[in-house]
Amino acid sequence: KLQEEKKMSQINDVIDVIRRSDNIVITSHYSPDGDSIGSSVALYHMFKNICKNVYIVLDDKIPMNLQFLCNNISINKSEDLNIEDYTLVCVDCGDFSRLSCSDQIKQNSKIIVNIDHHASNNKFGNVNYIDENASSTCELVYNLVYKLDKKLLDKDIAQCLYTGLITDTGNFMYSNTHSSSFKMAADLLSLNIDKQRIIENIYQSNPLNLIKLIGEAIGTIEVINKTVACIEVTRELMDKYEIDFNDVDGIVNYARDINGVELAILFKEKSDSEIKISFRSKSYIDVNRIASKFKGGGHKRASGCTMNMSLKDAKSKIISEVLKHI
Ligand code: 5GP
Ligand code: MN
Structure with a gap:
């Protein structure tokens, strides 16, 4: 119970910062994967929907099989971004030096939010929402969207969150798969996302x-x-x-x-x-x-x-x- 309360207070801290931020830059780790792209793009849509200026910065190349998540949005390189007075939201990354953005982007941020599920996370944020028992960072973003405003959870966001959930759990095979993972999957599927199209994009479109x-x-x-x-x-x-x-x-x-x-x-x-x-x-x-x-x-x-x-x-x-x- 104490743990639940701690999680809730971490989520509330993140939401407070987001509500107070006009400009938000989202970044994640090098060698992007389904969870890092899924959670970044999901947050991008969420923050756009609450009228924030929001940018994703990822300097490393997005894998071919995840580009379908980024079809309607632009992903920036650090050097192309000219923005001041922003909150830096870091997802799925346990280590500040592993972020896929420049030192300048890191240093110029007003406040750093760290959302992650790595056991090795060293809490580098000013605000940290970290749960190493979570299947994926996408599961944390899912909890966040419910707390922020569950009406924000649309099909675009659901498709991103489903991607992170299935890739980080190895299609519900690994030990990080809990009953909460299946509940989340069931809820996302009830939004009519095209589960087979997601699978085809990720696993069945290899050259x-x-x-x-x-x-x-x-x-x-x-x-x-x-x-x-x-x-x-x-x-x-x-x-x-x-x-x-x-x-x-x-x-x-x-x-x-x-x-x-x-x-x-x-x-x-x-x-x-x-x-x-x-x-x-x-x-x-x-x-x-x-x-x-x-x-x-x-x-x-x-x-x-x-x-x-x-x-x-x-x-x-x-x-x-x-x-x-x-
Ligand atoms: P992969 O082997 O798929 O690159 O990564 C497996 C897991 O270890 C992922 O959760 C990934 O984020 C993490 N990981 C991979 N390389 C590093 C690294 O150099 N540093 C840290 N802190 N985590 C890593
Ligand atoms: Mn992850």
Whole structure:
């Protein structure tokens, strides 16, 4: 009960700030995903509907399969935005340095609102609405829209929130799926969103080359000690198939889904000196703890970090750390 009261007071604090703000800039993390785009665009529509000047700033490239959420709106780059006296609303990001906007955008904001569900969130906002038990940031935005004014929840917003909910729960498969997630889904579906069109956009519109890339990547899987599986996507492979770095998502799941594997690790080579690592676990290893050893973070069963070194060096550093956890 105390926890419920704490959540309510966090939501009320956010709403107070929003009501007092004329100008709002929304941003989220690098390597955007369904939850970060879903929650950003949902808030954009909500704030527009209550007559705010609102902008989304995301410097990183939006994955192809999420562009359908952004069809009728413009997404700004930091350098194109010329605005003063604004509230910065950060969603789905546990770490201030991981925001996909410039330092200037961060520093010039009057007040920072932090809405997130990462276990690793360090409460960098002036106002924080953080619930690490929530399935997704979209679930928090859903709670927020109910508290602000439930009449604001229209089809556009519902489609965004549904996207974050299904992508972060792996279609209701992961341990962050609670009864509240199904209640939220049922409520969103009752607004007549086109659930199959959302699924088709996210999961069933892959370019053939992406599937071929996945095929080759699966060929790199190595299993260590029967419990750890590593998979790689090199720069060369992405160039060969002309697939953008941010469009390579979900590949780590093939490694996780092997019988007996508890921990899966994807090494994705952004350049010859920048490697993005994804960790996934099935039932007992806390991968947020592992990622935090490398200045990364995330959740217990899904986390990540970036290492500025070669793929070979990153792999050997990560594996020697990981072996301490199994
Ligand atoms: P993914 O492996 O899909 O990129 O990320 C898995 C989870 O870990 C997501 O919730 C993501 O936000 C988080 N995550 C990924 N990379 C980082 C990172 O470098 N730092 C932090 N704090 N979280 C990360
Ligand atoms: Mn999320």
